[in-house]
Amino acid sequence: MSVLVxxxxxxxxxxxxxxxxxxxxxxxxxPVHAITIGAAADGLxxxxxxxxxxxxxxxxxxxxxxxxxxxxxxxxxxxVTQLSPTAVIATGTDRGNEVMAHVAAIADLxxxxxxxxxxxxxxxxxxxxxxxxxxxEQCELQAPIALLTTSHHAIEAAESPVEVTIQAFEPVxxxxxxxxxxxxxxxxxxxxxLATAPVVVGGGRGVGSPDxxxxxxxxxxxxxxVVGCSRAVTNNGWRNHTDQVGQTGTRIAPDLYFACGISGAxxxxxxxxxxxxxxAINTDPEANMVxxxxxxxxxxxxxxxxxxSAEIRRRRGI
Amino acid sequence: xxxxxxxxxxxxxxxxxxxxxxGQSVDTAYLAFTTxxxxxxxxxxxxxxxxxxxGEATVLTLGPGEAEDQVRYAASLGIAKGVLLPTxxxxxxxxxxxxxxxxxxxxxxxxxxxxxxxxxxxESADSGGFQVGVRVARALGRPIVNGIKGIDVGDGTLSxxxxxxxxxxxxVLPMPVVxxxxxxxNLPRYPTxxxxxxxxxxxxxxxxxxxxxxxxxxxxxxxxxxxxxxxTILGHGPDAAAAxxxxxxxxxxxx
Numbered sequence: 280m281s282v283l284v285x286x287x288x289x290x291x292x293x294x295x296x297x298x299x300x301x302x303x304x305x306x307x308x309x310p311v312h313a314i315t316i317g318a319a320a321d322g323l324x325x326x327x328x329x330x331x332x333x334x335x336x337x338x339x340x341x342x343x344x345x346x347x348x349x350x351x352x353x354x355x356x357x358x359v360t361q362l363s364p365t366a367v368i369a370t371g372t373d374r375g376n377e378v379m380a381h382v383a384a385i386a387d388l389x390x391x392x393x394x395x396x397x398x399x400x401x402x403x404x405x406x407x408x409x410x411x412x413x414x415x416e417q418c419e420l421q422a423p424i425a426l427l428t429t430s431h432h433a434i435e436a437a438e439s440p441v442e443v444t445i446q447a448f449e450p451v452x453x454x455x456x457x458x459x460x461x462x463x464x465x466x467x468x469x470x471x472x473l474a475t476a477p478v479v480v481g482g483g484r485g486v487g488s489p490d491x492x493x494x495x496x497x498x499x500x501x502x503x504x505v506v507g508c509s510r511a512v513t514n515n516g517w518r519n520h521t522d523q524v525g526q527t528g529t530r531i532a533p534d535l536y537f538a539c540g541i542s543g544a545x546x547x548x549x550x551x552x553x554x555x556x557x558x559a560i561n562t563d564p565e566a567n568m569v570x571x572x573x574x575x576x577x578x579x580x581x582x583x584x585x586x587x588s589a590e591i592r593r594r595r596g597i
Numbered sequence: 598x599x600x601x602x603x604x605x606x607x608x609x610x611x612x613x614x615x616x617x618x619x620g621q622s623v624d625t626a627y628l629a630f631t632t633x634x635x636x637x638x639x640x641x642x643x644x645x646x647x648x649x650x651x652g653e654a655t656v657l658t659l660g661p662g663e664a665e666d667q668v669r670y671a672a673s674l675g676i677a678k679g680v681l682l683p684t685x686x687x688x689x690x691x692x693x694x695x696x697x698x699x700x701x702x703x704x705x706x707x708x709x710x711x712x713x714x715x716x717x718x719x720e721s722a723d724s725g726g727f728q729v730g731v732r733v734a735r736a737l738g739r740p741i742v743n744g745i746k747g748i749d750v751g752d753g754t755l756s757x758x759x760x761x762x763x764x765x766x767x768x769v770l771p772m773p774v775v776x777x778x779x780x781x782x783n784l785p786r787y788p789t790x791x792x793x794x795x796x797x798x799x800x801x802x803x804x805x806x807x808x809x810x811x812x813x814x815x816x817x818x819x820x821x822x823x824x825x826x827x828x829t830i831l832g833h834g835p836d837a838a839a840a841x842x843x844x845x846x847x848x849x850x851x852x
Contacts, residue, residue, distance in 0.1 A: 289763055346766070348731075348742060373761070376720075377743045380731035389692055389812030392720075392727045402814070408821070409725055414614055414623075415819040416724075422812040428727075458740045463767040474762075478850050502850055510634070513784075520781030526722065527634045527780040535850045545614065546634075546722075556848055558841065559828075573826050574844055578834035586835035590842045591851060 281334075283362060284313045285355055285369035285378060286327065290345065291319035293326060296370035296429070298436030301330040303429045304368045305439060307399060312336055314358055314448070316351050317343035328443035330436065338448045346374065347460030352381020354450040359386060359424065365399065366425040375428050383426050390426040391418065395433045399425065408433075411526035411549035432553070471505055473522065473529045478504030478537070481524055481551070482512060485540020485561065485580060489517040494584045495539060501591050507531065509547045525550035539580040543568030560584065598652035598750075601705075601712040602643040603698060603730070604636040604671065606664040607723040620817035622688065623723075632667045635718030639778045641785040642748060643716055644675040650750055653677045655712075657701065659694055659806055661686040672799035673788035679801035680705065688724070692811025695732030701804055702737065714755070715775045719743050734775035742768050743777035 282304040287294035304311045313332035315323055317339070324335045336358060342350045355378060359367055367382065369375040371393040383390035391397075395415070397405040402419035408430050409416050473479065480499040482492055492506060499506050507524040508517070524531050525547045536554035541547060543559075543566055551557065559572035560580045569575045576583050608614060608628045615624040632640065643654040656671040658664045659682040668679035682701055689697075706712065715737075717730030727743075734741035746765075747758035757776055759766045770776075788796070831840040845851035 289761070349740060373719075373744050376727035377731065380728035381735065383692075383728060384695075384732040384735035387692075389690070390726075390728055391813055393725060406819075409818070410614060410723060411725065413821050414616070415821050417816040417819060419814045419816055420812055421814070458770055459742050459768060461766045462769050464761075464764050465767070466764040467762075502845070513781075516784055520784075523781070535845070535848055558831075558844065564830075570828060571826065572828050574829050574831050574841075576831050576833070576837040576841060578832075578837065582835045583837065583841075586838035587841050590838040591845070594842060594851075 280309045281312050281362060281364045282307050282309050283359065283364040283367045284311060284332065285367065285375065286313050286315045286320060286323060287370045287372060287375050288315065288320045288323065291322060293323055294370060294372065294374075295436070296372050296375065296431050298330050299431065299434045300368045300370050300375075300429050301327070301332060302436050303434045304366070305331045307366060309365055310334065312362065312364065314338055314355060316354055317345070324443060324445060329438050329440045331439040331441055332443060333441045334444050334446060336446045336448045338450055340450055340452050342452045342454070342456055342460060345461045347456065348377045348381055349459040350452055350456045351378045352385060353452055353456065356382045356385040357450045358448060364424060366427060369428045371428040371430045379426055379428050386424070388424055388426055389420060389422050390428075391420055392428045393430040394427050395430050397425075397427060410545060412552070413545045413549050471503070473505055473507055473524070473531055476505045476531070477534045478502040479507045479524070479531050479533045479554070480504055480537045480539065481507040481509065481541060482539050482580075483509040483541030483547070484511040486512065486517070491581065492518065494581065494588070498537070498584055498588050501588055504533070509541050509544075538568045538572065539584060541568050542566050543571060598646060598650045598714070599710065599712045600643045600646050600652065600654040600714045600716065601657060601702065602636070602639045602654060602671070602676065602716045603657050603733075604640060604667055604718070605633045605658060605721045606630050606660045606667045607633045607721060616818045616820065621815060623818070630663070630666065632670065633718050633722045634780045635720065635778060637785045638780050638782050639716040639718050640671045640674060640676065641783045642778055644786075645783065646714065646748070646750065647675065655680060655705070657698065658682065659689065659697055660684060665801060668801050669796045669799065670788070673792040673796035674786060675792065677799070679799060681801055681803050682806035683803060684806065688815050690811040690813045690815075691726040691728045692732065692813070693808045695729045695736065696808035697806035698729065699733045699736035700808065701806065702733065704804070711773050713772045713774075715739070715773070717775065717777045719777045719779045730775060730777045737775070739773055739775050740770050741775040741777065742770065745776045745778045746782045748776065748782070
């Protein structure tokens, strides 16, 4: 018996969520096999073994030179047929969920996405996230092989070194699957992004207009941070969607999140809840965002934010 | 060009979600419903594709009878026809949902010809199973890529862009094709009065979905553990600025 982990990587760089999937796999108490897809990932053996993979299967094929959801799905599905593991576990990320969906469709097996915890059996008992994490679902899974993805940050990665064996695997892939392999990539410009910024100054409907964000931009610049916004703001066309914090936008995890004029609807909250500290500025002391925040200022953001910027400048002597 | 867009009716994602007494669903008594956010953008994209390239778009949903609201809303924006696969309102698992949609699509295509592009949302806002589009594409034998934030149609192929942590990935796909789109691909329009009136007369076919339940069975819904934090009120209005900056120093974000 064994458990198979699908290793997520980008051109050979390991996605940290993979280590969480490995920890989840180890908890089942069976030997953990990990499949790396494409020669670019051959260098990951030591790191995978350090996290408990006793067999690393290296899948090689010309079509596996870069990410391709169909080719990756076919590759994993073929190994699953050969290995017949108890469970297959992937990362609950865009790529992990996508590849597992292909495996599930090919094998005609159920797939449970974004699991928090599970107990094997007939049926398996599983807790998974819904609504981007604001609601939980307990479900039963009846399947000969359990296909699961793990909700990111739900299961803690931990080292658990084992002796490792490397196995080569060459899937049979239809040349037509080249149709969904990445053909080009425009690399992101270096710099602070919404997802990685140490400070995010977020504005909601209360900012009132596109121009109203000027004050937020100024405060963000003083703190080396970036501006974010709520879905109400992008739906109004005030800011680009790339600035949206939320379930359908970016999930942020800054040291400090200023939530200005944001009511704190679930859609927004699930994108902001990983912030280490939240400071809300709102006229309504009962707003969700205020009651969930660590710190709050009750007042009009258009008066409060310039006052904060002025105070920062005063202390810096600029 | 023939475009199909598949949508799901979900509680408005800004709302507070209360679980019903039976634990099987959310309490809908005080909720507004909407089209799942990624799919709102899929509808807008379908309308724009038809505006740019001509042809006709169809919207399809599987859900309770009330999901006709979401079909007619799509019609008010410029989608010509609707298909409703009515359920009894219970939660259909992803395998069953996908099987029913794939069989309905095959039946439509057998009469009217293939869709060049079928659009799904990347995942539904409520159940978030991340698989229905992929299962339908596989059942139809068509390529699919998820997470799409840009579509450029060429001659027999299309170029699709997907955002990743590293940057913007480009895929070139043959048609017919299935795409899972993400919010941000466009800014959905609002219906015009003329559109609203026209949507009342838009043809909406009702076809009873037939598919066996899959292997995932909902037992109960639970509230997530709420993060409880005592909020420190730093003050009222601009006078609070000094206290705020003290906190910035304390947290080490002001250096």
